[in-house]
Amino acid sequence: MVTTMKNLNVPNIKSVKIEHDGFFGHLSELVRENVIPYQWETLNDRTEGADKSHCIENFKIAAGEAEGSFYGFVFQDSDLAKWLEAVAYSLMTNPDPELEATADEAIALIGRAQQKDGYLNTYYTIKEPGHRWTNMRDNHELYCAGHMMEAAAAYYEATGKRELLDIMTRMAHHIDSVIGPEEGKLHGYPGHEEIELALVSMYHATGDETMLKLAKYFVDERGRRPAFFELEDEKRHPDHHHHPLPEYMVNNAGLYAQWHLPIREQTALEGHSVRALYMATGVADVARETGDESLLQTCRTLYDNLVHKRMYVTGGVGSSANGERFTFDYDLPNDTVYAETCASIALCFFMRAMLQIEPKSCYADTLETALYNTCIAGMSLDGKNFFYVNPLEVYPEASHKNPDKRHVLPVRPKWFGCACCPPNLARLITSIGKYIYTIDGDRIYMNLFVGAKTELETSGDKVTLSVKTEYPNDGKITVSCGCGHYTLALRIPAYCCGKYTLSVNGEKYAAEDDNGYAAITRDWCEGDTVTLELPVEPHRVYANYNVRADAGKVAVRRGPIVYCLEEADNETPLPAVSLPRSSELHCEYVPDKLEGIYEITADGYIECDDGDDTLYRMTPPTKKPVKLTFIPYYKWANRGEGEMTVYVAEN
Amino acid sequence: MVTTMKNLNVPNIKSVKIEHDGFFGHLSELVRENVIPYQWETLNDRTEGADKSHCIENFKIAAGEAEGSFYGFVFQDSDLAKWLEAVAYSLMTNPDPELEATADEAIALIGRAQQKDGYLNTYYTIKEPGHRWTNMRDNHELYCAGHMMEAAAAYYEATGKRELLDIMTRMAHHIDSVIGPEEGKLHGYPGHEEIELALVSMYHATGDETMLKLAKYFVDERGRRPAFFELEDEKRHPDHHHHPLPEYMVNNAGLYAQWHLPIREQTALEGHSVRALYMATGVADVARETGDESLLQTCRTLYDNLVHKRMYVTGGVGSSANGERFTFDYDLPNDTVYAETCASIALCFFMRAMLQIEPKSCYADTLETALYNTCIAGMSLDGKNFFYVNPLEVYPEASHKNPDKRHVLPVRPKWFGCACCPPNLARLITSIGKYIYTIDGDRIYMNLFVGAKTELETSGDKVTLSVKTEYPNDGKITVSCGCGHYTLALRIPAYCCGKYTLSVNGEKYAAEDDNGYAAITRDWCEGDTVTLELPVEPHRVYANYNVRADAGKVAVRRGPIVYCLEEADNETPLPAVSLPRSSELHCEYVPDKLEGIYEITADGYIECDDGDDTLYRMTPPTKKPVKLTFIPYYKWANRGEGEMTVYVAEN
Numbered sequence A, B: 001m002v003t004t005m006k007n008l009n010v011p012n013i014k015s016v017k018i019e020h021d022g023f024f025g026h027l028s029e030l031v032r033e034n035v036i037p038y039q040w041e042t043l044n045d046r047t048e049g050a051d052k053s054h055c056i057e058n059f060k061i062a063a064g065e066a067e068g069s070f071y072g073f074v075f076q077d078s079d080l081a082k083w084l085e086a087v088a089y090s091l092m093t094n095p096d097p098e099l100e101a102t103a104d105e106a107i108a109l110i111g112r113a114q115q116k117d118g119y120l121n122t123y124y125t126i127k128e129p130g131h132r133w134t135n136m137r138d139n140h141e142l143y144c145a146g147h148m149m150e151a152a153a154a155y156y157e158a159t160g161k162r163e164l165l166d167i168m169t170r171m172a173h174h175i176d177s178v179i180g181p182e183e184g185k186l187h188g189y190p191g192h193e194e195i196e197l198a199l200v201s202m203y204h205a206t207g208d209e210t211m212l213k214l215a216k217y218f219v220d221e222r223g224r225r226p227a228f229f230e231l232e233d234e235k236r237h238p239d240h241h242h243h244p245l246p247e248y249m250v251n252n253a254g255l256y257a258q259w260h261l262p263i264r265e266q267t268a269l270e271g272h273s274v275r276a277l278y279m280a281t282g283v284a285d286v287a288r289e290t291g292d293e294s295l296l297q298t299c300r301t302l303y304d305n306l307v308h309k310r311m312y313v314t315g316g317v318g319s320s321a322n323g324e325r326f327t328f329d330y331d332l333p334n335d336t337v338y339a340e341t342c343a344s345i346a347l348c349f350f351m352r353a354m355l356q357i358e359p360k361s362c363y364a365d366t367l368e369t370a371l372y373n374t375c376i377a378g379m380s381l382d383g384k385n386f387f388y389v390n391p392l393e394v395y396p397e398a399s400h401k402n403p404d405k406r407h408v409l410p411v412r413p414k415w416f417g418c419a420c421c422p423p424n425l426a427r428l429i430t431s432i433g434k435y436i437y438t439i440d441g442d443r444i445y446m447n448l449f450v451g452a453k454t455e456l457e458t459s460g461d462k463v464t465l466s467v468k469t470e471y472p473n474d475g476k477i478t479v480s481c482g483c484g485h486y487t488l489a490l491r492i493p494a495y496c497c498g499k500y501t502l503s504v505n506g507e508k509y510a511a512e513d514d515n516g517y518a519a520i521t522r523d524w525c526e527g528d529t530v531t532l533e534l535p536v537e538p539h540r541v542y543a544n545y546n547v548r549a550d551a552g553k554v555a556v557r558r559g560p561i562v563y564c565l566e567e568a569d570n571e572t573p574l575p576a577v578s579l580p581r582s583s584e585l586h587c588e589y590v591p592d593k594l595e596g597i598y599e600i601t602a603d604g605y606i607e608c609d610d611g612d613d614t615l616y617r618m619t620p621p622t623k624k625p626v627k628l629t630f631i632p633y634y635k636w637a638n639r640g641e642g643e644m645t646v647y648v649a650e651n
Helices: A023-043 A055-062 A077-093 A097-113 A122-127 A141-159 A162-180 A193-205 A210-222 A228-236 A273-290 A294-312 A343-356 A361-377 A397-401 A419-430 B023-043 B057-063 B077-093 B097-113 B120-127 B141-159 B165-177 B193-205 B209-221 B229-237 B273-291 B292-309 B343-356 B361-379 B396-401 B421-430
Strands: A016-018 A438-441 A443-446 A452-457 A461-471 A476-481 A484-491 A503-504 A512-514 A517-524 A528-533 A537-545 A553-558 A560-565 A586-590 A596-608 A622-632 B014-017 B437-440 B445-446 B452-457 B461-469 B476-481 B485-491 B503-504 B510-514 B517-524 B528-533 B540-545 B552-558 B560-567 B586-588 B596-609 B621-632
Touching: A016 A077, A016 A476, A023 A077, A023 A419, A055 A077, A055 A097, A055 A122, A077 A097, A097 A141, A097 A162, A097 A503, A141 A162, A141 A193, A162 A193, A162 A210, A162 A512, A162 B229, A193 A210, A193 A273, A210 B209, A210 B621, A228 B273, A273 A294, A273 A343, A294 A343, A343 A361, A343 A419, A361 A484, A361 A560, A419 B209, A438 A452, A438 A586, A443 A461, A461 A484, A476 A484, A476 A512, A484 A528, A503 A517, A517 A528, A553 A596, B014 B023, B014 B077, B023 B077, B023 B421, B057 B077, B057 B097, B077 B141, B077 B421, B097 B141, B097 B165, B120 B596, B141 B165, B141 B193, B141 B503, B165 B193, B165 B209, B193 B273, B209 B273, B209 B396, B209 B540, B273 B292, B273 B343, B292 B343, B343 B421, B343 B437, B361 B485, B361 B560, B437 B452, B437 B503, B445 B461, B452 B517, B476 B485, B503 B517, B552 B596
Parallel strands: A443 A484, B445 B485
Antiparallel strands: A016 A452, A438 A443, A452 A461, A461 A476, A476 A528, A484 A517, A503 A528, A512 A517, A537 A553, A553 A560, A560 A622, A586 A596, A596 A622, B014 B452, B437 B445, B452 B461, B461 B476, B476 B528, B485 B517, B503 B528, B510 B517, B540 B552, B552 B560, B560 B621, B586 B596, B596 B621
16 A cells, blocks of 8 residues: 655754743743652652652662662652653753753663663562563553653653663563564553553654554554453453452443554544543554554544544543543533543644644644643642643532542642642643644644744755744734745634634735645745734634533633633622623733733623522522623632633523 | 420321222332232242342341352341331232231241341341441441331231231340440441331330330430441451541541431431431431420421422432432532432431421422322333432433443333332332321321322321322312311412312312411311312422522423423433423323323424534524423333433523
8 A cells, every 4th residue: 555644743842942931931931940840859759748659769679779669559650751751851942950960860760770671660570570561451561661761762852861762772672572463472552552652752762663563563453352451351360250340441341441442443532531542642653654544544533533522622531530531422521521631631642643644723723722721721820739630610519529529629739649640741841842833845834823933944944933922812923934945834723713814024915725724835035924813802612512511501712712710700609600692702901810811701690599598499590690700711720719610501 | 395296197008098090009009010029039039130139048048947158238138128018018908818928938937037136137147147236337237127127017017917026026125235325235326227217116016115215326326426336447447457438438437327427416418318318217206206306306407408408309319329329408410310219218208207296288298299200200110120310311321331320220120139229119109008198186187199098087086088189190189078077187289389279068168277288177077078179280490599400491390290301202412402481381181101191392492503513613503493292200211211301401
């Protein structure tokens, strides 16, 4: 089969200088100043009041340099990996010799904890040395290896230092010696996907074909019958007695971790949402590197289903806490939702992977939705508190007293025993430079609008693009284009409904449409300026009538930013509030609120009791007028505990 | 303290001859012909395809008449108890020598399974003979004893046979020797309430003061500090290591089983809803028998909170499946609800107990709501399939694919491993004769409108009342009154809003209002007839604006019967359907539908997609007119799997 699949480039993070004062400059600073140092202290168990991590201690014990036993989750090693990856991205843009020295020390420790045969996993090394690779379904060996491989590739790219890359190359070769299609090897794959995409990064960093071969093997093998995890389970329980499945695997064990069907037969993202989206990213990466059209088609199918039937308006994914999972089409409850921060981060990974195969603005639209709403809602304004679960409706008393909503926290807690989301957010924000552009020959696609100066390499030129913008707070994007003959393709977000203004050197320009991008092809000269104006006025968003939870309701958005009502600004109960279709949405900048927001206000109503406190009555409720005040969703829960809702009744 | 507390009489079931063709005549027949024989076969493990019960076998093993080990729940014994109780009620109205002989045999077996010291519980006798009374929190010894005591009192009343009564008297004395306030006894109480109300029944049957003393002790001791269950737990786990609480007890262990506070300090029904309502019934019974005003006040407080803040419009109770429990005020989700059949049955018990203390129509209104909606919805039209959970909104795909709604079954299954609801419903329906009247001196309160001929004893007369009615299908109730001087007080349901027509011997009568009853006092002569006409027209019901799940929605009711929309009659998705406030509700009898129903129809709307299949869009949805067809809620799910909703959007 002749493939025509593209493989678009992404600029190196080092070549993207994010504006210090811009949207992401500020977020990166929060991560650099708060998350990275805080996490290092936590990994070393030096954070007062935080759950014990024991992560560094586990590595020391595995290296024979400390006494004690393993403590933590089976995937505790990945915490250090994610920290190292975030450090690597941070060093690319903000060199910091002290931080680099700390990272080097940690890497040296990892090397000492590695076993002679290349194996690296502190849980098994300390606790079950004889039982490696006996429970790949539940015990995250490949997952931990994957995260450390991502860190290795990033740290090599950041510093040129090969130590971690070599460590993980040895681990990859060890895995290849144990797992694979050949007779005598385990025909297995990870119970939590991650290593597939990581092996592709390792392949890019090392050029070692073993990496790509392994990644492809994991993708191809997943879900084949007889199912590896069933055989593995039988081996662990030869007597077939009393080995109940975890509750979230009951009914269809394979669905939870996406081994219900071979990947090419899967038509929707199912099960644990982070697993599913790491899988999809790995599939896209392998498709791109191998030119496998059937895998690309699978990715498109999974994506189409996701954005048309399984994604919240905030870019959140995962409709149930039970298994942190996808459930079924149009099942998007707002108040029992999971919508894990990590899942939306994984959705960003998947979208970047798709943008590297085909420049379609829809992928960048989805990336933008997830990034500017659910992902960054994961972190408090001060960068010190984090959400795992990102609900679209919260009633604090329900979180405290109805066990079905126990997972829906009304305020961000400091840190978690399972420390997945904060460091994951750290590595996303510090690597934002990888999400802005994709380059296809001499066509430069601008996927995100980020104030930054970037050096790019097209097929013919080295080009510098300098973007000035307050986006998404303001819709004006000004690009100073460096010399060369190339196409600049600017994404026109779907919320514009095709309405935008584009000018080149001050003159209106009728751009060619390239898959949802406004494309300008010319010989660019120094000083050429492109100005794009996107309409970021507040507008209403309606969910498809099949979304049962949103029937009769409306959400408010401004540009890509989804808004919400909070108790701090509005009368309650919020479900008794309504926003008539005819009410105008007013927008105003309020500099001293939540570090400055564009606030949206409108005339609405709230039901009231008329002094009648009966539970059920035969007379209809009455309403009184109220002023409704909407704030950006990603800034909710920064003013103490209170009600919040994204959707409002429209009647 | 001088008490003025009343103690109203209830006629013996034997003296109530239910109309064969009436509402309850039909239901009783279903129970007699289906449930009672089916359950006996199941208890004996002779039902093909049903889960193994092993209940009779457990008794045989405990009696030393069979080999084997205990099987089933720790409360398996109670299945036989509930069957015997239903049999007793059935024998009172429909003598059946063959059934009575079967019951006698079972009772003899129970006698042989009883231990020499009076102890009766097959789980402990077979499985943990040395560990009686070591885990009263979880292991249901007192609960099982309570159910068998209820059966004993009922069977004695039905047949005059003392054997089971004597067995359970011995057990009660054994309990009294082990548990109580005296030094050297366990200062405990049941982890699942039930024995309190049962001991009061035993007290009535035997006159033995020990029964009432024990019941009062259990009520008074509950929730005191130091908490018995905490001390008991420490005794079981002296090392304090690794004895995690069941998940539903986490945070506030006492709340689940109502030992968070002493009973007189409790202000709302909390935790497991069946436990809570059995407790409330026992508290009311003890209040009545002892004249304890503080306990009565507690019952009133619990009742007020329940009906004003914690009960579904269908009389369902219990807002979360996690712990099958109450959650908090106004938390009444329709689609994740628990609303166990048993909990509404227990609510009927509580209301009858309250009606025996004070004749207030509100208690009978609540009884009627629970009975005619949630309780009888528990059984299929053919009497062969049963619901535990009675949701107000069902989407079958969600039940199958969203684990949060796994407990919400869209069709009634045949029977359950945990066989609590079907036999509980059987004993409620066969004892309906106990719910119709309460008698206070020479005042006869008619609480339910049931076609029946009843012999009653007032303080001065023996009176026969003969009621003819199609209620609740028709609002006309005709009472032929026997001779005597007495007051006939007919409940005027709250849904009438004070509108009704009352006539005596064909002439309009302006009745005195006695706590919501229309009271007629006179010297009645043979042939005197009272006719009450209640308006059972269809009407709308609105939930209090604090009920978040029902905001902007409306329910439809006719008389006490709550209606619902089913997929079999309506376009879907039902959440996209709306019923404008201005639409007229038409009502028509449809004889060949669901064994005959009064169907309600109205003009409504449904949202449609206009060919736009995007998930989120900026244009409002359009609506098209549809005809909405409502059926009585208690007859839902008798036509296969489909959507159902009680609440409909009103805009």
